[in-house]
Amino acid sequence: MAKRTALYDRHIAAGAKMVDFAGWELPIQYPTGPKEEHLIVRRAAGLFDIDHMGQILISGPDALPFLQHMLTADISAIDAQRAGYALLCYADGGVVDDTFVYNLADRYMMVVNASNVRKDERWLRWHSKPFDVAIENVSDTTYMLALQGPKAATILQALDGGSSASLGHHACQRIDLFGATVIVGRTGYTGEDGYELYIPTEKAVDVWDALIEAGQPLGLAPIGLAARDSLRLEACMPLYGQEIAPDRTPIQAGLGWAIPFTKGAFLGRDALAKERLESPVQKLVAIQMLDRGVPRHGYPIVEGQETVGEVTSGIYSPTLDAFVAMAYVPRRLAAIGTEICVMIHGKARRAAVVKKPFYRAPDPN
């Protein structure tokens, strides 16, 4: 039986269609529908219940060297009150999980995918023996919400009296809401400006209600998982289990920018360095359908009778009003403009490799 979040009753009252995701009962959509919910986030703002995600605290004298060893990114470059993207990799360069790491000054907080929380905690603990660190999985007591969209800043500041007004991109700070300490990061998974909030679970409903109330006049709506997926795909953000996985390295996925090889040894470094040197055989590209058809996860990329790649994620893009996908293709087919074929319902249908990302939020300045 799937677990229910503290906001379950709110979602049901709002008419949400619920789905089991990573063992949690969550809204896939509200009566508004995934297409309109997607557009609301791009135009105004959306509020997401993402309590299923995990939070793991790392502290102690060796916290930094431990995280440098475990993660691809240079954690020493993430100053206090800042956050950064990094991957946990196996020795062969395959991905254990991707994560956002917050430097909270007295500790680090790793935010991990719902499907990998226990795996990530075990992975960290298993490698922690030589380090003087404390690892605490606080997922059960930390409630995560995302507030995303051009109006997100206005809405949050209406609630916190302007405390977060100077919070920059990928910065984080603590604010006070309803007498509780809430961690806010100017981060997100939609390609829009916005925030991710980490709230003590007992205050989750209060914060949700207050954000809805403050945001509704500005067009804020609750948003389900279907729109969350189409938003992140338009921004070409990877999803573990699709673009990255134990058999897909960050180099293949085009995430080499999150791997500064100059920082020294880390798990997976040698395999990733070799792959980068020799160039990966397959590359992750963005494609847009030319023929009619819906590309979906697992659909083959074909050349004649031969399967040469596969779609990792595909959607209808409301912003582009087109069908788009990310796919692994052989390097020789990865140039922008290349026409490839996706096998959909038994017919090879043409698509073109296009520039990433499909969508970039307009500069507010």
Place this chain on the structure above:
Amino acid sequence: MSPIKIDASCRYAQNHEWIRLEGDLAVVGISDYAQDQLGDIVYVELPQVGDQLAQAESFGVVESVKAASDCYLPVAGEITGVNEHLESEPELVNSDPFGDGWFVRIKIADPAQLDSLMDAAAYATFCEQDS
């Protein structure tokens, strides 16, 4: 939320397709219950005019945001028309599943096969048990 509509002039298959006789021909689509379950329809794939299909043979695909579903012909027949509006407006399936959201017109090969389908009342019961 509005209650699920069941068109009394149709007969229904277990996969939630409906069929309505119009003189010599019949029109086929998917029910209000089906479109509600699927959610926002983003794409419909239809057969060619002239295709001859058996009862329960797949005649097309209806795709929502999250999934693709095959549509099966409730009775054997030849495709005489397809709803070309669905190419640019697949959402018609959601807004008017028994009317403008129709999928295909067919010439029925064996009218006796209609007896194997549910009438509106039987379909209503079937949907209740499905939930």
